[in-house]
Amino acid sequence: MIDFVLPIALGLFSLSLLMNLFRLLRGPDVVDRILGLDTLNINAIAVIVLAGIAMDSRLIFEAALLIALMGFIGTVAMTQYLVRGDVIE
Amino acid sequence: MGIPVWLEAVIAILLLLGALVAALGSLGLARMPDFYMRLHGPTKASTLGVGCTLLGSLLYFSVSGEGFSVQEVLITLFLFVTAPVSAHMMARAALHRRVQAVAKTTQPPRELGRGERNK
Amino acid sequence: MALLLIVLLPVLGALFTGAFAGNNARLNSLIAMLAPLVSLALALSLLPAILQGELVLAHWQWLPRLDLALSLRMDGLAMLFALLIIAMGLLVLLYGHFYFSGKPKDNQRFNGLLLLFMTAMLGIVTSENLLLMLVFWEMTSLVSFLLIGFKADQRAARRGARMTLVITGGGGLALLAGMVLIGQIIGSYQLSDVLASGDQIRQHSHYPLILLLVLLGAMTKSAQFPFHFWLPHAMTAPTPVSAYLHSATMVKAGIFLLARFHPVLAETDLWLYSVSTVGMATLLTGAFVAMFKHDIKGLLAYSTISHLGLITLLLGMGTRMGLIVGLFHLLNHAMFKAPLFMMAGIVEKATGSRDMQLINGLWRYMPYLMVLTGICAAAMAGLPLLNGFLSKKMFFAETLQSPFTGVLGWLTPTLAAVAGLLSVAYSVRIFHNVFFNGLPRDLPVFPPRPPARGILIPVTVLTLACIVVGLVPQYVVHTLLQQAAHAALGAPLPAYNLGLLHRFNLPFLMSALALTGGLVMYLYRRQLFAIYDRMPEVDAKENFEWLMLRAGNFAERQVHRLENGSLQRYGALLVATCLVLAGSALTGLTTWGGGVTTPADPVTVLAAVILMAAAVAAVVIHRQRLLALLLIGTCGLFVTLLFARFSAPDLALTQLSVEVMAVIIMMLALSFLPQTSPRESSSLRRLRDLILAVATGSGVAVLAYTVMTRPAQSISGFFLDNSLTGGGGSNVVNVILVDFRGFDTLGEITVLAIAAMAVFALTRNLQLKERVTRESGSYWASEPHPVILRMIARPVLPVALMVAGYIFLRGHNLPGGGFIAGLVASVALSLQYMAGGLVWAHQRMLTAFRPLIGAGLLLALATGLGSLAFGAPFLSSWFNHYHLPLLGEVELATALLFDLGVFMTVVGATLLILANLGNLMTLDGPGKEIG
Secondary structure: OHHHHHHHHHHHHHHHHHHHHHHHHHOOOHHHHHHHHHHHHHHHHHHHHHHHHHHOOOOOHHHHHHHHHHHHHHHHHHHHHHHHOOOOO | OOOOHHHHHHHHHHHHHHHHHHHHHHHHHHHOOOHHHHOHHHHHHHHHHHHHHHHHHHHHHHHOOOOOOHHHHHHHHHHHHHHHHHHHHHHHHHHHOOOOOOHHHOOOOHHHHHHHHOO | OHHHHHHHHHHHHHHHHHHHHOOOHHHHHHHHHHHHHHHHHHHHHHHHHHHOOOOEEEEEEEEHHHOEEEEEEEOHHHHHHHHHHHHHHHHHHHHHHHHOOOOHHHHHHHHHHHHHHHHHHHHHHHEOEHHHHHHHHHHHHHHHHHHHOOOOOOHHHHHHHHHHHHHHHHHHHHHHHHHHHHHHHHOOOEHHHHHHOHHHHHHOOOHHHHHHHHHHHHHHHOOOOOOOOHHHHHHHOOHHHHHHHHHHOHHHHHHHHHHHOHHHHOOOHHHHHHHHHHHHHHHHHHHHHHHOOOEHHHHHHHHHHHHHHHHHHHHHOOOHHHHHHHHHHHHHHHHHHHHHHHHHHHHHHHHOOOEOOOOOOHHHOOHHHHHHHHHHHHHHHOOOOOHHHHHHHHHHHHHHOOOOOOHHHHHHHHHHHHHHHHHHHHHHHHHHHHHOOOOOOOOOOOOOOOOOOOOHHHHHHHHHHHHHHHHOHHHHOHHHHHHHHHHHHOOOOOOOOHHHHHOOOHHHHHHHHHHHHHHHHHHOHHHHHHHHHHOOOOOHHHHHHHHHHHHHHHHHHHHHHHOOOOHHHHHHHHHHHHHHHHHHHHOOOOOOOOOOOOOOOHHHHHHHHHHHHHHHHHHHOOOEHHHHHHHHHHHHHHHHHHHHHOOOHHHHHHHHHHHHHHHHHHHHHHOOOOOEOOOOOOHHHHHHHHHHHHHHHHHHHHHHHHHHHOOOOOOHHHHHHHHHHHHOOOOHHHHHHHHHOHHHHHHHHHHHHHHHHHHHHHHOOOOOOOOOOOOOOOOOOOOOOOHHHHHHHHHHHHHHHHHHHHHHHHOOOOOOOHHHHHHHHHHHHHHHHHHHOHHHHHHOOOOOHHHHHHHHHHHHHHHHHHHHHOOOOOOOOOEEEEEEOOOEEEEEEHHHHHHHHHHHHHHHHHHHHHHHHHHHHOOOOOOOOOO
């Protein structure tokens, strides 16, 4: 059953990735693009998790963990830059 | 492998549901008319969808031999905690940049409007 | 071991004087002299064996693959020079102590440099390995640069030092080439092998080239014509330096080289004519010019040149006796020239001048010095019963029996006699002019201050040596000289007797003639000065400076033509070079590879497509900097995914962390830049860049494709097999980083640390008050740190640090390691900076960053060195498995310590860069530098 569901889920997430990329490239504002990248990060986590299930290994889950951490900090840095003009002070 | 059928069904449903919800969120990101509406899709639906996927993975690996691991819990927790913060930060940036909004979203809450005007 | 100590003790002494003596001049000099004293004692302890004709060797491997070994040899020749170097060094140190009295700082610097120089000289004469000898050879050039430029605030001193460095350093390069050629022919750089294969080298077609190169090295060092002009300009050095370097040691290094390579290079016509011609030219030039120099040190410098020419001539004649006489004269020259230099220093200190037109009639003021100088000058002139007489007479005898035939046969002794005559003239002049010749005129210091008693000790000692060697040479130097010549020749010696030299014969007549002629010449000096003054002046210094200037300008023009400061241009040049070099190799590609490829699955294809789309988009909108940065982040994300897909989790983790860190740092930089980059290039140039970029990109793609599809034997098998057994970890990537290629990692973190320090140094005093406004012209917002962000940043930190710790600890066996963990920790900490602000976060940092970087580097280094203590090669890791209660099986590897060093360095370096770039934007920052 899982083997049957996995390709579907992966396909749906691929679709999501494409839609996020569309927003990332389209804009119109920078904030839209940041949002696109942020969502891309979140969906990438899911893709990694699904790939992990497909490979029956957790070896690449650290990558997912780091994407979650790094994605968040990247988003914060960019929004800070937009509002403040600088990242640290 | 020795996964009970009912558990396999639960996992499958979680994975499928997660993918569907996340796709819905991304659809919202792609299709909504202005930024403030678009913000809702990914930050709520996508986070939930990925959360479902992570839960499915947690169940799967708990019973498939590798055993329970804290990784998925950590990722899920982290996502759920940070998603609102990123959403807040992005909304703040958008307001600051006076990103164009359609008519339906042009009535800002009073407190926020005052705060921004004072700067 | 004794050999190594002999060489190294002086430099150790130099360290000690710096460490313990402080400003106490007396203590400083005592310590400085102690080390050479021990060195001397060690050398003397070897003397009996050497005098028996033994050869003492010491050998340590250094870089065996380059045939570079720390191997030393002590034979008669080396012993002669070593004793000369150490003994003279001791006397000069003593002299320097009084010369620099009242200037403890100068004295300390002088002692240190002199000891360093002593080690370098001892290294040259005791090296058994040619390359090692070169290392010491260059060291003498460098240290002499510092010693000659001792008074660094004087333009003349700096120029003299530079001239010496250029000429002797250039000669050193020629020598290097010569040595390498010799090594290539013989297949060994060991001196013993080289000395044994003289015939092989002489018959080789490269022999003339080798001879030319080696001679260039020797001639520049020993100030032979036409390179002699650096020596007079090096007289800007303090007098003790001149006494040591320019009479006793450094200029003798070239002579030593000639003697050392005598068995290899000599006894050919080429050697005979080239070396002896140079020697004769130097002998005459030096002797002639010396007479007319009014500066005491100038006169001594030219007379030194002349004496060096004499020795070179003797060595050039290639006879065995010639070699003995040359070495004998070398010894004598040190004995009488050094005290004369010392006299010049004493007189200069007493009167404030070195000009012999002013200094006259000093006998009233320093009668004792007059006596000493008289004896030394007499030795230099070659008066009987003194050492100079012996060697000069032997020299005349040699010229009479020279291997030259025909015109040269009688020209050589005639010229030698003329040179002898000139040397008598200038010897008389330096004595008579300084101490008699009327009364002093317009001296800067009058009446002359009497010299300190101590400063006369070394002069007295050397003067006594002149007399003793002159009276009883057979007891004092005979055996050592014989052994030295024996070692230099590598063959039995002809019979000779130093004791019979005072007898009357033809050479004695030549000496007598030279003596009389010299006296006559001195009597008519005023007329001669007048003639000399009317001669056209050739100032080597002017020519040299002109040449240096032209060379500098030329180099500058070439550099500017190539490096005009445009990064775009460098990039284009770099890429174009790669394209030409690698592209030409790629055109030879016949097959595309093929073989088994992994079938593509739809998700991977999709990820690749998105990656490409993001990359293309980044190129298209690269003028909008923030957007470009976003798209680069996207590329990074998908590269990570692809790494994860193809089972490279370590790469994925590293890529991700580096990506985010780079984006944050670039955004910091973006704060100082306009949001869009202007169009600056012409469309033609953009077309050029486009072509370059596309061609290079395709080239890389082709390269990657062909490499990946080609069945090739890679070394990954070795790593996989040995990772667990050799490095104690099952994560091959990490074991490669910390063990197999640990040395690379050490280098890389060092580079990272240097880069961080550079950022720190460049930004520490930089104040950017002007902020860049946004494109719309409005001001940046207030409310710097939103509460929500601040609140969330705090709990994120421990979680992230825990993740970092987890990644760090499991790194040796599973994906992770110090580098990734370090980046994760820095990113988590940088979030604190972003959320709470620079001041807030900085107050809460547990440690400063620079100590952290230093500690990290030291830890990594210490781990590597630790393995040496256990007899294993540098950076070998040690590991073992332990069974601990509760925790179960635990593996401890020293590699983990190394990785900790990496971790600390990475955290320190990234945060140092981050905080200092952030500090630039802060108007009211922590107030002091962040580091």
